[in-house]
């Protein structure tokens with residue numbers, strides 16, 4: 001052996017020895033922690049109790065002891081290296097969020113929650129302390145709730161969640177200010193005028209909210225541009241939306257908004273919370289296991305953009321492998337819809353009163369390839385998801401041509417369909433609302449979408465400042 005080859009092999013030996021020593025040390029280190037850290041307790045998952053409107057959705061708390069880390073999960077470390085805390089760090093979080101301490105009547109109070117005197121927020125770190133959200137149709141628009149409890153848990157060391165958003169307690173540190181008004185719930189449950197009241201609770205709360213915000217220095221600073229308002233139900237914030245239109249909204253679509261108040265430049269489209277049960281990827285029926293070609297169940301006669309439903313009904317109702325019926329969304333209706341979609345190759349999403357509906361997300365959860373016939377629809381997370389990989393889009397004007405739709409769908413062979421189905425199984429997790437939030441779920445995705453809107457928002461603010469601020473200098 002020559003000297004030349006000896007040197008590298010010695011170096012190699014040294015390296016191997018050094019890495020062995022390191023490995024032994026790190027294993028010892030891990031063992032020390034495993035004594036009190038990685039013990040598995042029961043993992044309770046968030047499951048809808050049932051689909052009755054009176055039922056409640058109970059979030060459960062999974063503490064850090066309950067689940068081992070996943071490999072692709074990058075936990076946010078505490079800045080103090082001595083701690084093994086999972087708390088998200090303000091410097092590493094994607095988004096710093098300030099939360100107004102609005103009185104509970106705007107949020108958890110609408111769920112019947114009453115804290116101690118002076119208590120504004122429930123303790124989300126304890127499983128029994130989170131007020132459950134009403135089940136049934138209310139759930140479709142419950143993201144106001146999931147985002148709020150996620151944010152409340154963001155500084156709790158015992159909750160494992162992605163470090164996408166973190167709550168900050170000083171608004172000057174914030175990228176965005178969350179207005180914690182459960183506007184969809186307020187619309188769904190409190191828009192009737194009762195007893196001696198002159199206005200509904202929903203209207204009263206909106207008036208109070210506008211007054212509160214317009215008087216805040218935080219709002220005045222940028223005319224509310226850095227404020228986040230969740231208004232997912234198309235009829236939520238009906239009174240206040242015009243007055244607060246400069247804020248960033250979380251919406252289902254833009255159907256009932258003028259473009260000046262709601263647009264993709266500043267707003268975020270969030271998925272509906274699906275009502276049918278998620279099909280487990282392993283149990284999802286493949287092509288030959290889905291005897292129904294096309295599935296649609298819902299109200300058939302709708303106003304506005306919904307006329308196409310009626311026309312399609314007459315075109316499709318006599319086809320043998322098409323299920324196209326009136327359906328109630330109450331109790332049994334949802335279970336039936338879940339079974340129907342899970343046995344169908346294609347699920348129709350036709351514009352109704354509004355361009356969007358929870359049906360699309362029910363189809364995704366059932367791995368039934370969505371056929372979208374809704375020209376004005378906006379889709380959640382479309383900057384990261386290419387919906388054409390797992391959805392079929394048909395223009396409404398084409399869909400109502402005789403034979404057009406079925407020609408397309410019958411023309412999609414098993415291989416092509418299976419590719420879309422495989423993609424559906426991959427992306428379905430992006431539409432799951434849960435607590436604690438998991439990497440890539442709906443809550444995590446929404447925070448990421450919001451963070452994408454921050455820098456364009458700042459750009460607009462700075463451009464607006466150009467002459468406005470210079471003017472001020474002259475005036476003084």
Ligand SMILES: *[C@@H]1O[C@H](CO)[C@@H](O)[C@H](O)[C@H]1NC(C)=O
Nearest residue numbers: 098168169170171172173174
């Ligand atoms: C918030 O932060 C700003 C800037 O760092 C500071 O001037 C202000 O005093 C802080 N406010 C509170 C209430 O701590």
